[in-house]
Amino acid sequence: MEDRETLTNLYHTMLLIRRTEEKILELLLQGKLASSMCHVSIGQEAVATGVCSAMQPHDYLTSTHRGHGHIIARGGDLRRIIAELLGRETGYCKGRGGSMHLVDVSLGHLGSNGIVGGHIGIATGAALWSSLQNDGRVTVAFFGEGAMTEGIFHEAANMAALWRLPIVFVCENNQYAMSLPWTHATAEHSFARKGEAYGMPGIEVDGQDVLAVRQVALQAIERARCGEGPTLIGAQTYRFLGHSRGDPSPYRDKEEETRQRARDPIRIYQEYLFREGVLTQTDVETIEAKVAEVIADAVRFAEESPSATLDSVLEDVFA
Amino acid sequence: MxxxxxxxxxxxxxxxxxxxxxxxxxxxxxxxxxxxxxxxxxxxxxxxxxxxxxxxxxxxxxxxxxxxxxxxxxxxxxxxxxxxxxxxxxxxxxxxxxxxxxxxxxxxxxxxxxxxxxxxxxxxxxxxxxxxxxxxxxxxxxxxxxxxxxxxxxxxxxxxxxxxxxxxxxxxxxxxxxxxxxxVPEEEYTIPLGVADIKRPGNNVTLIAYSNMVHTALAAAQELSQIGISAEVIDLRTLAPLDMDTVITSVTKTRRAVVVHEASVFGGFGAEIAASLQERLFDILAAPVRRLGGLHVPLPAHSQLEKQVVPSVAQIVQVVKEMVSTEVAIRAASA
Structure with missing residues (x-):
C-alpha cells in the first residue's frame, strides 16, 4: 500500500479539480469568463490525478481542450488558471488562451490544445528531443478517444514506437467525442490490440480508480524512461456533463448516465480511504475546507487582476 | 574572384x-x-x-x-x-x-x-x-x-x-x-529576414518579384533596356516580414510597378503589394499597379502547357510597354 501522504494527496488533487471546475461553471453562468469556450472534466478526475502523480518533476506533458484537470494535477497555479479564464493579464496566457490553452512551462506542461489531437505532435517531438539528448525525461500525452481517430495520432504512435521514444499515450476514453459514441467511431475497441498494431503495449484501466490509473502510469513511465518505448493507456472514464455548456447530452441514454455517475471516482476513492482507515470524516472535511479556501483565493486574485490588453498581444506575435 | x-x-x-x-x-x-x-x-x-x-x-x-x-x-x-x-x-x-x-x-x-x-x-x-x-x-x-x-x-x-x-x-x-x-563567398555571412534586395537598379518601372520570378524579371529588364525603358528589379526575399519600405522608395521614384509571381494572380501575394502601393502612392502613380501571375488552374503536367500557365519574359515586357504607352497616350490626350 502507498504511504498516507501520497494517498491523501491523490484525494486532495481530485477534489481540487472537481471543486475548481464547479466554480468555473458557476463563473461561466455568471458571465464572468472572458471566452465562451469551456469544457470541464467532471467525472474524469482520477485519470489526470493518477497519471500526474506518477510523473517526475522534470517530465513533460501535453493536454487537451478538456485540460483543467491536467494542469491542476501537475501542480499548476490556481490563481493563474482562474485569471486566464477571466481574461486577466496575470493569467497563464495573458488572457489569449482561455480554458483550452493552459500552459506552465516551469512544470513541464507544454500546453493544452484546442485542436483534437493537435498537441500529440508536440508531445512526440518533446520525447524525440529527450531521446536525442538522452535527458531521462518522459512525456505524457493526454487525449480523448476522439483524438484516436485523427491522423496525427496514427503518425505519432507509429513514429514513437518505431524510435522507442520516451512517451506515454494516455487516452481518457470518456466514451463520447462530442455526441459520437466510441462504439460508433472505431471498429477495434481493444486498447491492447490497438497498441499492438503500432508495436507498443496497450493497457486498459478503470479510469474511475485513481490507484489503478497510478499503477499503470508508473509502469508505463518507467518503461519509457528505461528506453523501452511508448505505451498506450486506455483509461475508461465518463464525462459526467455535456461536451460543453449548452450541451444537455440528448444523445446519451439517461439510464446510462445514472449508472456511470454512480461510479464517481472521488466517492469511490473516499470509500476506499475510509475503509482502509487512511482518512476520517474529519480529515475529509478539513481537506474540503482547504480546497474551498484555495479556490476562493484564486478567484479573488483573478478578479483583482487587470484585464488583458491588445497591446501585449501585438507584442507577442513573434518571439 | x-x-x-x-x-x-x-x-x-x-x-x-x-x-x-x-x-x-x-x-x-x-x-x-x-x-x-x-x-x-x-x-x-x-x-x-x-x-x-x-x-x-x-x-x-x-x-x-x-x-x-x-x-x-x-x-x-x-x-x-x-x-x-x-x-x-x-x-x-x-x-x-x-x-x-x-x-x-x-x-x-x-x-x-x-x-x-x-x-x-x-x-x-x-x-x-x-x-x-x-x-x-x-x-x-x-x-x-x-x-x-x-x-x-x-x-x-x-x-x-x-x-x-x-x-x-x-x-x-x-x-x-x-x-x-x-x-557565394567562402567567408561567413547571414542575411536578415525582412530585407528586400534591389537586384537591378532602374528609373522607369519597378518589377517586384521573388523566388524564380526574380530571374524572369531580370531577363525582362534586360530586354526593356534595349528599347530605352529602365526597369528596377526588387527581390522581396521574404514575404513575412515584408520590406514594404524598399518597395515604396522604389515606386516613389519610378511611379510604375508590376508585381510578378508564379502563384495564380487571384488571391495571390501580388494583390497585397498592389493594394498597399495604391493606398500609399495613389497620387503619384503614373499607371495602375499591374499583377502578373499564374493562371487560376491546376498546373498541367505537360511541360509545354505548364510553361504557358506562369508569367514569361515576353508578358512582363508587354505589360510594361502598355503601362508606358498608356501614360504617353493620356499625356497626349490632355495636351
Missing part, C-alpha cells in the same frame, strides 16, 4: 555550418538521410553528422512537423523538410494552428524556433500536385515567417538566419533553381 556554387550547394553549406556551429540544430524529413534529399540538398550530411542529426522519418508530414515543433519547444533547433510544398497540406494543423500560434497563444511562455524547408513551383512538369505555389497561404498566417530565396547567395544567408530565428519559418525554395550557379 568570388567562387560560384549552385543553389542546392549553398543551402547545404548553410545547413552544415549551422549544424557545426550549434549542436541543437538537426534535420528531419523524408529521404533526407540515405537518399540525400529529393533535390539533393542534404547529400552527404548523414555521413558527416550521423543519424541522430540527419533523421530519415516515415512518410508522415504531420508528425514530421509536429515532432520538429515539439523538439523546438523543449530546446532543439530543428530543420524539418517537406519534400514538396503540396505535401504541406498534410501538415497544415501543425504549421498553422500549432507552430504559428504557440508563442502568442501561450502568453509568450513557449517559443518555436523551427524551420520548415520545402520547395515549390513549376519547371519539371511535375503536375497539379507537385508544382503549386502556395506562399500566400502561409504569409497570411500571423506568427509565421516566409522566406523565398532566388539566388545561391540569398539562399545561404537567409537559411542561416532562419535557423537562428526564434520563430517558425517557412523556407520555400524553388525546384527550378537548385542547379542555378551564383557567387
Amino acid at each position: 568570388v567562387r560560384k556554387i549552385r543553389y542546392r550547394e549553398a543551402l547545404r553549406e548553410a545547413l552544415r555550418e549551422e549544424m557545426q556551429r550549434d549542436p541543437r540544430v538537426f534535420v528531419i524529413g523524408e529521404d533526407v538521410g540515405r537518399y540525400g534529399g529529393a533535390y539533393a540538398v542534404t547529400q552527404g550530411l548523414l555521413q558527416e553528422f550521423g543519424p541522430k542529426r540527419i533523421i530519415d522519418a516515415p512518410m508522415s508530414e504531420a508528425i514530421i512537423v509536429g515532432a520538429a515543433l515539439g523538439a523546438a519547444v523543449v530546446g532543439g533547433r530543428p530543420v524539418a523538410e517537406i519534400m514538396y510544398i503540396d505535401f504541406a497540406t498534410l501538415a497544415m494543423d501543425q504549421i498553422v494552428n500549432q507552430a504559428a500560434k504557440l508563442h502568442c497563444m501561450f502568453g509568450g511562455q513557449l517559443k518555436a524556433p523551427l524551420v520548415i524547408r520545402t520547395q515549390q513551383g513549376t519547371g519539371r512538369g511535375a503536375g497539379p500536385q507537385h508544382s503549386q505555389s502556395l506562399e500566400a497561404w502561409f504569409a497570411h498566417v500571423p506568427g509565421l515567417k516566409v522566406v523565398m530565396p532566388a539566388t545561391p547567395y540569398d539562399a545561404k544567408g537567409l537559411l542561416k538566419s532562419a535557423i537562428r530565428d526564434d520563430n517558425p519559418v517557412m523556407f520555400i525554395e524553388h525546384k527550378g533553381l537548385y542547379a542555378l550557379e551564383g557567387e
